[in-house]
Amino acid sequence: MPSSSDKPESKRPRALPIPKGISDLPLFTPDSSIASDVIPSANFGERKGGRQPDMVILHYTGMPDVDGAITKLCTAGTEVSAHYIVLEDGRIVQCVPEALRAWHAGLSSWGGEEDINSCSIGIEIVNRGHDWGYPDFPPRQIAAVIALCRGIMLRRNVPAHRVLGHSDVAPSRKKDPGEKFPWHSLANSGVGHWVQPAAITKGETLKLGSIGDDVKGLQKALARYGYGVPITGKFDGLTMEVVTAFQRHFRPEKIDGIADRSTLWTLHALLTSLPAEDSAPRV
Numbered sequence: 001m002p003s004s005s006d007k008p009e010s011k012r013p014r015a016l017p018i019p020k021g022i023s024d025l026p027l028f029t030p031d032s033s034i035a036s037d038v039i040p041s042a043n044f045g046e047r048k049g050g051r052q053p054d055m056v057i058l059h060y061t062g063m064p065d066v067d068g069a070i071t072k073l074c075t076a077g078t079e080v081s082a083h084y085i086v087l088e089d090g091r092i093v094q095c096v097p098e099a100l101r102a103w104h105a106g107l108s109s110w111g112g113e114e115d116i117n118s119c120s121i122g123i124e125i126v127n128r129g130h131d132w133g134y135p136d137f138p139p140r141q142i143a144a145v146i147a148l149c150r151g152i153m154l155r156r157n158v159p160a161h162r163v164l165g166h167s168d169v170a171p172s173r174k175k176d177p178g179e180k181f182p183w184h185s186l187a188n189s190g191v192g193h194w195v196q197p198a199a200i201t202k203g204e205t206l207k208l209g210s211i212g213d214d215v216k217g218l219q220k221a222l223a224r225y226g227y228g229v230p231i232t233g234k235f236d237g238l239t240m241e242v243v244t245a246f247q248r249h250f251r252p253e254k255i256d257g258i259a260d261r262s263t264l265w266t267l268h269a270l271l272t273s274l275p276a277e278d279s280a281p282r283v
């Protein structure tokens, strides 16, 4: 029988699972000095055309437990991986070296580029996600995400506005990291692009079925920001999905896929606050 002086199990960091079938993979030195563990993933390739990463894509794992998530992201045959996994207690595990192409974004696009895996670093944040109750992100975990992103941004010269969510680059398929993700807190530390969302008011809206130049203007603004949306002048299903993704990231108070005034003004404020140097060639 344990004595009363035994420390509770919860105070000790839990050992991380070592997925089967990765024992042959070489360990590597983590790129981030704050990554505490390396669990090599079998799922990676070369970045196409020698493309260097200048984006960071944030995800949630969307699985009921951390062991299952690590196993899925590292085991051969699942065809998914990420460079980093950030646990709820703030521990950071690296699974794929940053120089290589991890398989986290899938079919996606941003700013006209479609091979997002080749131009990004992928970070999986352990959270059960929308299908499993979608808990809040613990502050320790968010602090770790911020520190990890800041290091990557410095080392890789990633501008703040190119730290994005999976839902931004794959709005038809993905919701992660979702509306509970505290983008405003990240922005306070210089990670990600954020403006205070415009207040929700009554007034004209653009929504599914709307047609005309105003819709075209909305699509142009979304595309200029980076979203993959064709400029047709018709507010179709895809446009609604992109507006929904935009709201999930930038106006999380109301996510309905309707481009109300608050959505339009928030998008406009984001566009006008993009750094001017982004239009200049990068050196």
Ligand SMILES: [Zn+2]
Binding pocket: 058, 059, 060, 104, 166, 174, 176
């Ligand atoms: Zn994802």
